[in-house]
Amino acid sequence: MRPWLGPEEAEAAAAAVSSGWVAQGPRVAEFERAFAARVEAPYGVAVSSCTTALHLALVLVGVGPGDEVVVPSLSFIATANVVRYVGATPVFADVEPTTLNLTAATIEAVLTPRTRAVILVHQVGTPADLDAVHGVCDPSGIVVIEDAACAIGSLYRDRPIGADSDLTAYSFHPRKVITTGEGGMLVTTSEAWAKRSSRLREHGMSLSAEARHASSSVVLERYDEVGFNYRMTDVQAAIGLVQLERLDAIVSRRRELAEAYRARLDDLPLAGMIADPPYGRTNYQSYWIELSDDFPVTRDALLQSLLDRGVSARRGIMASHLEPAYAETAHASLPITERLTRRSLILPLFHEMTEGQHERVVAAVRAAAGSA
Numbered sequence: 523m524r525p526w527l528g529p530e531e532a533e534a535a536a537a538a539v540s541s542g543w544v545a546q547g548p549r550v551a552e553f554e555r556a557f558a559a560r561v562e563a564p565y566g567v568a569v570s571s572c573t574t575a576l577h578l579a580l581v582l583v584g585v586g587p588g589d590e591v592v593v594p595s596l597s598f599i600a601t602a603n604v605v606r607y608v609g610a611t612p613v614f615a616d617v618e619p620t621t622l623n624l625t626a627a628t629i630e631a632v633l634t635p636r637t638r639a640v641i642l643v644h645q646v647g648t649p650a651d652l653d654a655v656h657g658v659c660d661p662s663g664i665v666v667i668e669d670a671a672c673a674i675g676s677l678y679r680d681r682p683i684g685a686d687s688d689l690t691a692y693s694f695h696p697r698k699v700i701t702t703g704e705g706g707m708l709v710t711t712s713e714a715w716a717k718r719s720s721r722l723r724e725h726g727m728s729l730s731a732e733a734r735h736a737s738s739s740v741v742l743e744r745y746d747e748v749g750f751n752y753r754m755t756d757v758q759a760a761i762g763l764v765q766l767e768r769l770d771a772i773v774s775r776r777r778e779l780a781e782a783y784r785a786r787l788d789d790l791p792l793a794g795m796i797a798d799p800p801y802g803r804t805n806y807q808s809y810w811i812e813l814s815d816d817f818p819v820t821r822d823a824l825l826q827s828l829l830d831r832g833v834s835a836r837r838g839i840m841a842s843h844l845e846p847a848y849a850e851t852a853h854a855s856l857p858i859t860e861r862l863t864r865r866s867l868i869l870p871l872f873h874e875m876t877e878g879q880h881e882r883v884v885a886a887v888r889a890a891a892g893s894a
């Protein structure tokens with residue numbers, strides 16, 4: 523991944539610096555409104571990362587010690603870590619091999635009377651089947667929190683991911699589709715949750731710094747509960763406002779490049795390749811392929827052979843339950859997760875990728891597969 527940044531972002535950041543408002547201020551408020559409108563959500567709360575957005579979501583729901591939260595093991599480790607931050611227990615569920623996502627069936631298999639929430643990841647931007655997941659969770663009062671770190675610009679049944687959602691968290695890390703350097707956003711349909719998370723990200727302060735500066739009479743802030751410092755800065759928000767305008771162009775270019783990969787790699791011995799699910803549209807945040815048992819070399823040998831040809835690819839999505847940090851966490855067997863993390867890899871894909879670069883990647887994969 524290479525972020526698509528131009529002089530417009532540099533100018534917007536410089537304007538924020540010149541204004542004197544460098545911490546959370548008017549540009550953060552504007553970015554929140556613009557982002558929420560873009561994903562058709564009533565409220566957006568900008569924070570320092572997707573990880574901190576997910577942490578706040580669990581605090582809002584009231585998840586704590588003794589509670590269980592269902593998460594995919596096949597995800598960036600932050601998805602599981604946030605459950606540990608609130609003292610609850612992550613329960614790993616398996617994923618389906620076509621979307622890499624949890625399903626109603628894999629969730630249902632691990633539910634217990636202690637399940638309070640599910641963190642549903644839209645992995646690498648591929649939407650999970652929200653209606654089906656709500657179908658198993660809603661009757662038991664289990665809250666579905668969406669980890670849309672990678673899914674800005676993806677659609678579920680023609681609506682943006684995050685529309686009409688209880689709680690959805692996004693990331694603006696440079697590895698994702700649009701970036702603010704570091705940053706995140708929590709969107710929600712609940713006015714109460716939006717207000718409380720705005721306070722929680724600012725040490726639990728009853729009144730923002732911007733509101734105090736704007737007031738013509740003296741106002742003293744109050745601290746009703748213990749909060750965090752999870753603020754985004756106005757310099758980041760200024761960049762984010764420009765990036766948001768590039769989103770449509772980024773997603774359509776990613777979809778073109780992804781279609782070209784599919785056409786040029788389809789005949790190789792692969793077990794799977796990222797594609798749109800029948801109910802939605804992916805932004806192709808990452809282009810993953812899964813090698814079949816007939817592929818002539820192992821996944822790691824393929825990565826090395828690509829690197830030898832100057833192509834920097836990456837292993838597929840990690841499996842959190844295989845990391846030492848989760849060695850003590852009990853889990854059911856996760857055969858699809860384990861196969862995917864061993865057999866898949868991610869090919870280069872970025873907005874400014876040239877035709878020549880695309881051809882070089884394809885040629886390097888085909889050479890390693892022995893079918894140049």
Ligand SMILES: *Cc1c(COP(=O)(O)O)cnc(C)c1O
Pocket residue numbers: 570571572573574597598600601643645669671672692693694695705706
């Ligand atoms: C990147 C990522 C995160 C973490 O995002 P940050 O903004 O870096 O905190 C969480 N979940 C998933 C699925 C991710 O891909």
